[in-house]
Amino acid sequence: MARYELVKRSVALITLTNPPVNALSSPVRHAIAKSMERALSDPKVTAVVICGENGRFCGGADIREFAGPLRGPPLIPVLDAIEAGRKPVVAAIEGVALGGGFELALVCHYRIAHSKARLGLPEVTLGILPAAGGSQRLPRLIGIPAALELITTGRHISAQEALKLGIVDQVTDQNACEMAVEFALKSVGKPLSSRRVSMLTTPCPPDLDALLEAATMQVKKKARGVMAPLACIQAVRAAATMPFSKGMKRESELMTTLFNSGQAQAFQYCFFAQRTAGKWTLPSGAQWNNSKPREIRSAAVIGLGTMGRGIVVSLARVGISVIAVESEKKLLENGRQMVIGMLERDAKRRGVSASLNLLNFTLSLQDLKDVDLVIEAVFEDMALKKRVFQELSKVCRPTTLLCTNTSGLDVDALAGVTNRPHLVAGMHFFSPAHVMKLLEVVCGPRSSSETIATAMSLGKKMGKVSVAVGNCPGFVGNRMLKPYLDQATFLLEEGATPEQIDKALEDFGFAMGVFRMSDLAGLDVGWRVRKESGLTGPDVDSKNPPRRRQGHRYCPIPDMVCEQGRFGQKTGRGWYMYDKPGDTNAKPDPLIQNLLETYRSRYGIQPRNISDQEIIERCLFVLANEGFRILEDGMAARPEDIDVIYLFGYAFPRHRGGPMFYVSMVGLERVLERLEYYHQAHPDVPHLEPSALLKKLVACGSPPVQKWREYIKTMHSHL
Ligand SMILES: CC/C=C\C=C\CC(=O)SCCNC(=O)CCNC(=O)[C@H](O)C(C)(C)COP(=O)(O)OP(=O)(O)OC[C@H]1O[C@@H](n2cnc3c(N)ncnc32)[C@H](O)[C@@H]1OP(=O)(O)O
Numbered sequence: 001m002a003r004y005e006l007v008k009r010s011v012a013l014i015t016l017t018n019p020p021v022n023a024l025s026s027p028v029r030h031a032i033a034k035s036m037e038r039a040l041s042d043p044k045v046t047a048v049v050i051c052g053e054n055g056r057f058c059g060g061a062d063i064r065e066f067a068g069p070l071r072g073p074p075l076i077p078v079l080d081a082i083e084a085g086r087k088p089v090v091a092a093i094e095g096v097a098l099g100g101g102f103e104l105a106l107v108c109h110y111r112i113a114h115s116k117a118r119l120g121l122p123e124v125t126l127g128i129l130p131a132a133g134g135s136q137r138l139p140r141l142i143g144i145p146a147a148l149e150l151i152t153t154g155r156h157i158s159a160q161e162a163l164k165l166g167i168v169d170q171v172t173d174q175n176a177c178e179m180a181v182e183f184a185l186k187s188v189g190k191p192l193s194s195r196r197v198s199m200l201t202t203p204c205p206p207d208l209d210a211l212l213e214a215a216t217m218q219v220k221k222k223a224r225g226v227m228a229p230l231a232c233i234q235a236v237r238a239a240a241t242m243p244f245s246k247g248m249k250r251e252s253e254l255m256t257t258l259f260n261s262g263q264a265q266a267f268q269y270c271f272f273a274q275r276t277a278g279k280w281t282l283p284s285g286a287q288w289n290n291s292k293p294r295e296i297r298s299a300a301v302i303g304l305g306t307m308g309r310g311i312v313v314s315l316a317r318v319g320i321s322v323i324a325v326e327s328e329k330k331l332l333e334n335g336r337q338m339v340i341g342m343l344e345r346d347a348k349r350r351g352v353s354a355s356l357n358l359l360n361f362t363l364s365l366q367d368l369k370d371v372d373l374v375i376e377a378v379f380e381d382m383a384l385k386k387r388v389f390q391e392l393s394k395v396c397r398p399t400t401l402l403c404t405n406t407s408g409l410d411v412d413a414l415a416g417v418t419n420r421p422h423l424v425a426g427m428h429f430f431s432p433a434h435v436m437k438l439l440e441v442v443c444g445p446r447s448s449s450e451t452i453a454t455a456m457s458l459g460k461k462m463g464k465v466s467v468a469v470g471n472c473p474g475f476v477g478n479r480m481l482k483p484y485l486d487q488a489t490f491l492l493e494e495g496a497t498p499e500q501i502d503k504a505l506e507d508f509g510f511a512m513g514v515f516r517m518s519d520l521a522g523l524d525v526g527w528r529v530r531k532e533s534g535l536t537g538p539d540v541d542s543k544n545p546p547r548r549r550q551g552h553r554y555c556p557i558p559d560m561v562c563e564q565g566r567f568g569q570k571t572g573r574g575w576y577m578y579d580k581p582g583d584t585n586a587k588p589d590p591l592i593q594n595l596l597e598t599y600r601s602r603y604g605i606q607p608r609n610i611s612d613q614e615i616i617e618r619c620l621f622v623l624a625n626e627g628f629r630i631l632e633d634g635m636a637a638r639p640e641d642i643d644v645i646y647l648f649g650y651a652f653p654r655h656r657g658g659p660m661f662y663v664s665m666v667g668l669e670r671v672l673e674r675l676e677y678y679h680q681a682h683p684d685v686p687h688l689e690p691s692a693l694l695k696k697l698v699a700c701g702s703p704p705v706q707k708w709r710e711y712i713k714t715m716h717s718h719l
Contacts, residue, residue: 001016001017001018001025001027001028001030001031002014002015002016002017002028002031002032002035003015003017003053004035004038004039006044006045007049007181008181008185009044010044010045010046010047010185010188011045011046011047011048011049011181011184011185012035012038012039012042012045012047012048012049013048013049013051013177013181014032014035014036014039014048014049014050014051015051015052015053016028016031016032016050016051016052016053016057016058017053018053018062019053019054020054020056020059021056021058021059021060021096022052022053022054022056022057022058022059022101023058023059023060023061023062023063024058024060024061024062024075024100024101024104025062025065025072026062026065026071026072026073027072028062029072029073029074029075029078030072030073032050032078032082032104033073033077033078033081036048036078036081036082036085037081039085039087040085040086040087045087046087046185046188047087047088047089047090047184047185047187047188048085048087048088048089048090048184049089049090049091049092049177049180049181049184050082050089050090050091050092050104050108051091051092051094051176051177051180052094052095052101054095055094055095055114056094056095056096057091057092057093057094057095057096057097057101057105057117058096058097058098058100058101058104058105059096059098059099059101060098060099060100060101060102060122060123061075061099061100061132063126063268063271063272064272066259066264066268067268075100075103075132076132076133076248079103079104079107079132079133080107080133080198082104082107082108083107083108083109083196083197083198084196086192087188088109088110088184088187088188088190088192088195089107089108089109089110089184090108090109090110090111090112090180090181090183090184090187091104091105091108091110091111091112091180092112092176092177092179092180092181093105093111093112093113093114093117093119093159093168093176094113094114094116094117094176094177095114095116095117095118096117096118096119096156097113097117097118097119097120098118098119098120098121098122098156099120099121099122099123099126099130099134100132102119102120102121102130102134103121103130103132103133103134103137105119106133106134106137106138106141106197107133107137107197107198109187109192109195109196110169110180110183110184110187110195111162111167111168111169111170112168112169112170112171112172112176112179112180112183113159113162113163113168113170113171113172113176114159114171114172114173114176115159115160115171115172115173116159117158117159117162117176118156118157118158118159119156119157119159119162119167119168120150120154120155120156120157121134121135121138121150121151121154122154122156123151123154123228123232124151124152124153124154124228124229124232125154125267125271126228126264126267126268126271127226127227127228127258127261127263127264127265127266127267127268127655128228128255128258128259128264128267129151129228129231129232129235129251129254129255129258130151130232130235130251131251131252131254131255133198133248133251134151135151135232135235135236135238135239135247135251136198136235136238136239136244136247136248136251137197137198138150138151138167138239139202139236139239139240140197140198140200140201140202140239140244141166141167141197141200142165142166142167143202143203143205144202144203144204144205144208144211144236144239144240145205145211146165147236147239148211148212148215148232148233148236151232151235151236152215152219152229152232152233152236159171169183170183198244199244202239202240204240204241208237208240208241212233212236212237215233216230216233219233223655224506224507224509224511224653225507225508225509225653225655226263226509226653226654226655227257227258227261227263227655228258228263228264228267231254231255231257231258234250234254235247235250235251235254238250238251262665263655265657265665266654266655266656266657266661266662266665267654267655267657269640269643269657269658269661269705270643270644270647270654270657270658270661272640273640273641273643273644273647273657273658273661274465274644274647276638276640276641276644277465277466277467277640277641277644278456278460278466280441280452280456280467280468280637280719281468281637281719282443282449282452282468282719283717283718283719284449286449286452286453287449288453288456291449291450291452291453292450292453293450293453293454293456293457293458294372294401294450294453294454295372296320296372296373296401296454296458296461297320297321297372298320298321298322298323298370298371298372298373299315299320299321299322299323299371299372299373299374299375300322300323300324300325300367300368300371300373300374300375301315301322301323301324301325301374301375301377302325302365302374302375302376302377302378302388302392303325303326303376303377303378303379304324304325304326304331304332304334304335304336304338304339305377305378305379306431306432306433307377307405307429307431307433308324308335308377308405309335309338309339309342309433309434310342310429310431310432310433310434310435311375311377311405311429311433311434312324312339312359313339313342313343313346313433313434314429314433314434314462314463314464315462316339316343316355316358316359317343317346317347317355317434318461318462318463319355319358320358320461321358321359321360322358322359322360323360323361323362323367323368323371324336324339324359324360324361324362325361325362325363325364325365325367325368326361326363327363328363329363332361332362332363335361336359336361339359340354340356340359342434343355343356343359344356346434365388365391365392365395366395368392368395368396368400369395369396369397370397371396371400372400372401373400373401373402373403373454373458374392374396374400374401374402374403375403375404375405375427376388376389376392376402376403376404376405376406377405377429380406380407380408380409380528380529380532381532382409382410382413385404385406385409385414386413386414386417389402389404389414389415389417389418389424390417390418392418393417393418393419393420398419398420399423400420400423401423401424401425401451401454401455402414402418402420402423402424403424403425403426403427403455404424404425404426404427404442405426405427405428405429405433406426406428407428407474407475407478408473408474408475408478408479409473410471410473411424411425411426411442411444411447411471412444412445412446412471415444415446415447421444421446421447422446422447422448422451423447423448423451424444424446424447424451425441425442425443425444425447425451425452425455426440426441426442426443426444426471426475427439427440427441427442427455427458427459428440428441428442428475428477429464430477430648430649431521436648436649437463437464437465437648438464438465438467438477438644438645438648438649439455439459439462439464439465439466439467440466440467440469440475440476440477440645440649441455441456441459441466441467441468441469442469442470442471442475443468443469443470443471443718443719444471445471445718452468456468465644465648467636467641467644467645468637468641468719469635469636469641469645469719470633470634470635470636470717470718470719471635471718472630472633472635472718475635476627476630476635476636476641476642476645477645477646477649477650479626479630479635480623480626480627480630480642480646480659481623481650482626483622483623483625483626483687484514484619484620484622484623484626485514485518485526486555486622486685486687487618487619487622487687488501488514488515488619489555489557489558490553490555490618490682490685491610491614491615491618491619492555492557492596493547493555493557493599493600493603493605494605494607494608494610495600495605495607495608495609495610496610496615497588497592497593497596498513498515498516498575498576498588498592499515499576499588500610500612500615501513501514501515501615501619502514502515502516503612504612504615504616505615505616505619507612508616508620508653508656509653509655509656510651510652510653511651512651514619515574515575515576516575516576516586518568518574518575519568519569519574519575519576519586520568520569520584521568522567522568522569522570523558523561523562523566523567523568523574523575524562524567524568526558527558527559527562530558530559534550535549535550535554536556536559546603547603548684552684552685552686553682553684553685557595557596557599560595560599561574561575561592561595569581569582569583569584569586570582573589575589575592576588576589576592577589577591617674617678618678618688620659620662620663621663621671621674621675621678622675622687622688623646623659624659624660624662624663624671625675625687625688625689625690625691625694626687626691627639627642627659627660628691628692628693628694628697629691629693630642631693631708631712632691632692632693632712633718634712634717634718634719635718635719636719637709637717637719638708638709639658639660639661639664639705639708639709640658640660640705640706642658642659642660643657643658643659643660643661644658646658646659660705660708661705664702664704664705667702668694668697668698668702669698669702671694672690672694672695672698675688675689675690675694676690693708693711693712696711697711
């Protein structure tokens with residue numbers, strides 16, 4: 001777990017050896033402690049260098065160990081012994097020095113970093129704080145404002161920035177380890193007291209209180225209900241106002257609170273869920289580690305609406321040449337201007353030059369004959385999409401992959417009109433496509449493993465979190481969204497207001513409640529879909545009772561809002577009112593209040609007081625209930641995939657872990673009992689009926705979410 005060698009006759013070289021990231025697991029901590037003891041007691045050794053194997057210094061604590069009781073030596077005394085040692089210790093930082101890895105570097109007397117190395121204290125993103133002295137040492141080394149920013153955001157910084165901030169002593173393009181050995185030799189005999197960061201006095205700004213207050217306001221606004229950034233601020237305050245030993249005590253108390261809060265578990269679950277999602281598997285046995293993706297050098301995007309434009313930008317900025325296609329000259333020109341503007345702004349923000357030379361714009365599908373992959377992003381109209389796919393089938397060379405950005409239509413029906421159904425898959429981006437991280441890769445029953453591997457790998461290349469899903473209406477994300485939205489509108493019928501429902505969801509942790517979010521997205525989109533599915537519009541059977549459709553409860557209020565031309569922010573009116581079209585400041589609208597009152601009295605609905613608890617339970621338990629059905633149907637491989645989709649595509653609060661993790665924390669038995677209760681109260685809402693999988697899991701003793709897969713593996717998989 002750590003190799004010990006003597007180099008240059010007098011330097012002890014300690015190499016952490018715990019692939020893939022040299023995390024500080026119990027055996028590694030033990031090996032560091034033993035190696036340091038050996039180095040400090042060996043008279044031949046005059047200096048020590050600590051580095052990591054395979055060009056990675058250290059990725060921090062072994063996060064998997066957080067799930068159980070601490071085993072092996074605690075990290076803090078191991079680090080304290082390094083700092084207190086009487087021989088100079090140099091950290092040779094290559095790859096990453098993160099979390100506990102960065103804290104390890106901070107107790108070394110000198111730090112040499114490779115120019116490509118990245119450093120940071122990302123603990124806050126795991127729901128904790130740097131609790132091996134990081135929150136106390138970093139402010140002493142670089143001052144309060146800079147330390148506060150790094151600790152509360154968890155941002156990774158480059159070696160150059162670390163040098164500028166005074167975190168590292170030298171940056172090199174050469175072998176950092178060899179440089180560190182040379183540096184160590186030169187440091188022998190120099191006094192070490194000023195190199196022990198814990199002994200430094202924190203440079204304390206005169207406006208400390210104002211600074212910390214501003215930081216508190218900022219994190220409260222950015223991460224509603226999240227405890228870790230607030231604890232980080234308190235720890236930094238301790239670094240500014242207390243002696244080191246007392247600050248360490250405070251750091252430890254804050255860490256204990258965070259660890260017991262449940263939020264840390266949720267964040268850490270998210271970390272692993274994101275990595276698990278990349279490990280897709282198909283019923284054929286093909287999976288992420290036995291299927292080779294094709295390299296995509298050129299692509300085409302059909303349709304330059306909001307989605308198409310974002311997809312073009314996502315492709316071009318990772319160096320893929322793109323042909324963008326529109327059906328009319330005016331739309332093409334408009335799309336071209338928008339894409340160029342977006343790419344230029346993006347490049348400016350990243351400090352690189354815009355890859356405009358990779359773009360081509362055309363009105364003709366004939367120009368696509370040589371591209372490696374096509375992403376169709378035309379209107380959500382099956383007939384139109386089928387025509388496009390038929391045409392592509394004729395035009396493109398037989399090996400071109402044909403993908404669709406449909407948000408819920410049948411991918412296999414599109415594959416069926418082509419001469420290469422095995423090369424067809426869904427690539428469902430989320431709006432705005434160049435910003436949102438999620439990509440649902442939709443595996444049709446005929447999609448080949450190479451096609452899926454290529455779509456997943458292309459997603460990764462574009463910086464997306466790609467999740468493989470099955471081909472069913474709405475796939476995973478939008479399929480679950482429907483019952484969630486339904487519950488919100490049923491609650492309106494029963495007596496709630498949009499602002500009450502939004503507040504309950506925002507207090508839960510969503511940045512925006514469902515109605516505020518719908519106003520932002522535009523209400524007309526859903527209205528068009530409902531019209532096309534025969535739920536509303538002139539074709540609706542007049543004999544249909546107004547609050548029932550297709551045999552189930554239906555709430556026509558969203559249609560009534562749209563009929564008034566209220567499409568959300570863009571029209572200045574929606575569920576809320578805005579000062580003018582395009583404004584974002586949502587204000588309660590008395591006209592909506594009137595509409596709800598008139599509606600209720602028309603249907604003889606006696607409004608009742610609805611608690612926040614009911615809002616949360618009905619909206620979120622029904623969401624997870626559909627998630628269970630998706631798992632039963634084999635449309636998602638595991639609960640982690642569903643949670644990742646909701647975290648990255650629907651801004652589900654990370655400190656709740658995602659809908660499936662959330663219900664596991666509430667307790668499946670309780671969720672089952674509440675769904676049964678609500679279903680009894682609303683028997684005409686089939687989505688409230690507890691799913692078979694939920695019942696099965698409760699009957700099996702409510703295993704933790706990571707084990708659910710064992711209970712669904714006998715069920716049919718579409719993945
Ligand atoms: C008293 C308390 C004392 C000390 C407390 C210390 C707090 C900490 O140190 S918390 C940990 C802080 N560190 C991090 O948050 C880093 C997390 N890791 C990453 O950000 C990335 O993995 C990376 C190091 C930047 C490398 O990225 P990449 O090359 O893209 O690889 P990945 O796919 O992310 O990871 C590969 C593989 O390693 C696993 N892994 C990564 N880091 C850790 C870790 N710290 N602990 C355990 N496992 C880790 C990751 O899960 C992947 O494994 P899979 O099996 O594929 O899941």
